[in-house]
Amino acid sequence: MTRPTPKGIKAIADVAGVPVDAEVAARIANSIGPAFEGFAAVAGTLPFDLEPASFLVVQTAKVST
Amino acid sequence: MSAEPALLSLTEVAQAIAQKRFSSREVTKSCLDRIAQWQPRLNAFLAIEADEALAAADAADAALAKGSARGALHGVPLAHKDMYYDAGKIVTCGSKIRREFVATSTSTALQRLKDAGTIRLGSLQMVEFAYGPTGHNTHYGAVHNPWGLDHITGGSSSGSGSAVAARLTFAALGSDTGGSIRMPAHFCGVTGLKTTYGRISRAGAMPLSQSLDTVGPLARTAEDCALLLGLMAGADPKDPTATAEPVPDYMAATRESITGLTIGVPSAFYVDDLDPEVERILDETISVLKREGANIVQVELPDQRQLTAAAQLVVAVEASAFHKRWLIERPQDYGPQVLMRLQNGLAIPGVSYLEAMRWRGPALAAFLAAVAGVDAVIAPVAPVAAPTLAESDVGNSPDAESVIQRLTRFTRPINYLGLPSLAIPSGFTKNGLPVGMQLIGRSFDEAMLLRIGAAFQRATDFHERVPEPA
Numbered sequence: 001m002t003r004p005t006p007k008g009i010k011a012i013a014d015v016a017g018v019p020v021d022a023e024v025a026a027r028i029a030n031s032i033g034p035a036f037e038g039f040a041a042v043a044g045t046l047p048f049d050l051e052p053a054s055f056l057v058v059q060t061a062k063v064s065t
Numbered sequence: 066m067s068a069e070p071a072l073l074s075l076t077e078v079a080q081a082i083a084q085k086r087f088s089s090r091e092v093t094k095s096c097l098d099r100i101a102q103w104q105p106r107l108n109a110f111l112a113i114e115a116d117e118a119l120a121a122a123d124a125a126d127a128a129l130a131k132g133s134a135r136g137a138l139h140g141v142p143l144a145h146k147d148m149y150y151d152a153g154k155i156v157t158c159g160s161k162i163r164r165e166f167v168a169t170s171t172s173t174a175l176q177r178l179k180d181a182g183t184i185r186l187g188s189l190q191m192v193e194f195a196y197g198p199t200g201h202n203t204h205y206g207a208v209h210n211p212w213g214l215d216h217i218t219g220g221s222s223s224g225s226g227s228a229v230a231a232r233l234t235f236a237a238l239g240s241d242t243g244g245s246i247r248m249p250a251h252f253c254g255v256t257g258l259k260t261t262y263g264r265i266s267r268a269g270a271m272p273l274s275q276s277l278d279t280v281g282p283l284a285r286t287a288e289d290c291a292l293l294l295g296l297m298a299g300a301d302p303k304d305p306t307a308t309a310e311p312v313p314d315y316m317a318a319t320r321e322s323i324t325g326l327t328i329g330v331p332s333a334f335y336v337d338d339l340d341p342e343v344e345r346i347l348d349e350t351i352s353v354l355k356r357e358g359a360n361i362v363q364v365e366l367p368d369q370r371q372l373t374a375a376a377q378l379v380v381a382v383e384a385s386a387f388h389k390r391w392l393i394e395r396p397q398d399y400g401p402q403v404l405m406r407l408q409n410g411l412a413i414p415g416v417s418y419l420e421a422m423r424w425r426g427p428a429l430a431a432f433l434a435a436v437a438g439v440d441a442v443i444a445p446v447a448p449v450a451a452p453t454l455a456e457s458d459v460g461n462s463p464d465a466e467s468v469i470q471r472l473t474r475f476t477r478p479i480n481y482l483g484l485p486s487l488a489i490p491s492g493f494t495k496n497g498l499p500v501g502m503q504l505i506g507r508s509f510d511e512a513m514l515l516r517i518g519a520a521f522q523r524a525t526d527f528h529e530r531v532p533e534p535a
Binding site: 004008009016028029032034035036042043050052 | 261262263308310368370371373374375377378381389392393405406408409411412413414417419420421422423424425426427429430433461463465466470483508509
């Protein structure tokens with residue numbers, strides 16, 4: 001998982017329907033880049049059968065123990 | 066007991082009114098007098114509704130005289146973060162966009178406090194749309210810290226922290242998506258409870274990030290937080306994420322000893338790169354807990370930096386999605402920093418967001434396994450005491466995100482895991498600024514945190530200290 005580039009951000013923002021100029025795209029890349037780097041060790045490693053709802057399963061399982 | 070009613074704790078003043086030692090009018094007037102004195106210095110209130118509050122107080126006194134108290138907080142005046150919908154009232158969410166928005170319904174948390182008999186004093190300041198950790202607000206001005214007017218309150222529940230610290234309200238609702246209750250509690254020297262995700266209904270509370278948002282109180286004591294949590298917690302048909310798990314007797318928990326409990330101190334991350342004064346106060350807090358009978362052990366937690374990163378991805382996307390229509394139609398009406406942060410979410414692919422959401426279960430399981438041998442974990446809320454307003458006024462500069470991430474370093478992982486955390490006043494710096502520590506617990510085990518917090522407050526007086534007007 002690599003940090004997004006200003007060029008890539010400009011494209012994805014266009015697709016989202018909220019276009020941004022080059023300066024804003026560069027600022028976003030600077031702001032959000034560390035989050036991508038911090039999550040890189042996890043990204044692409046999760047098992048196939050894992051759903052977001054597993055969080056609630058773990059959360060409530062601890063209540064009843 | 067104090068002769069000035071506003072200086073009492075929430076629990077004390079509720080008893081004083083019930084026992085007719087003070088009337089609701091006397092209590093409300095005492096708060097309004099302090100608000101008049103402090104508001105020009107703090108900017109903690111967005112709206113002050115003195116006449117309405119006094120009329121409601123008179124009605125509460127009349128009802129009590131007839132023997133009909135509404136509930137545990139009959140006649141107690143409170144003010145809350147201006148993001149809780151209150152039917153017929155303007156709810157600005159700290160924004161220009163909602164400057165004239167009139168709520169048509171009342172949030173469940175607020176309604177439950179009203180049902181217990183509370184009176185509305187007005188509404189409290191907050192960071193625009195609850196999206197910022199410092200307490201600055203482009204539209205309504207920064208909120209000031211009563212312990213040092215040049216210093217930040219922390220955010221986003223800036224008015225709540227400032228007003229509770231200055232004794233302008235006995236307690237206040239805040240919200241915590243990345244630290245927004247715990248940071249103002251830490252910087253302003255009050256007690257703040259970030260609840261387990263799902264413990265209190267979010268219905269009628271302004272959303273920021275539906276997966277991480279939590280409702281909770283800021284108050285003077287752990288006992289006050291226990292009282293408020295007991296009133297607000299529980300299932301709500303208007304919010305399917307509000308759990309139906311039983312609501313324990315939190316007040317009873319605050320009366321229990323902590324002898325024999327085991328409290329974990331993280332071996333890394335939460336103890337790294339601390340300001341020396343925060344480090345000293347952490348050590349002193351641990352010593353007090355040990356003296357009170359707790360066993361202190363070291364715990365090795367999973368990599369918390371990954372949790373922080375995952376939380377950033379989730380909040381950025383969900384906040385941008387909530388705001389997308391206004392990002393298209395009214396971008397000029399946001400403050401620069403909030404606009405910048407909302408735009409960040411546009412850059413995150415759907416797959417990355419969902420990976421961050423899918424990892425929450427395993428990440429929570431790993432954390433809970435690491436703390437299996439302890440009753441709670443203690444850690445600083447932030448690595449520093451309150452910075453000055455000037456040095457943290459970073460707007461949308463290139464440094465903004467790093468300043469925000471530094472302040473929220475120790476709070477964001479807990480939001481990602483949905484765990485409860487109680488921030489308690491734990492000491493003061495040599496410059497007289499408060500420092501708080503957070504107790505982190507297992508899902509839905511707020512009772513344990515309140516028990517430890519109350520024991521700590523029986524042994525210390527940091528929560529009783531009152532700032533003086535400069």
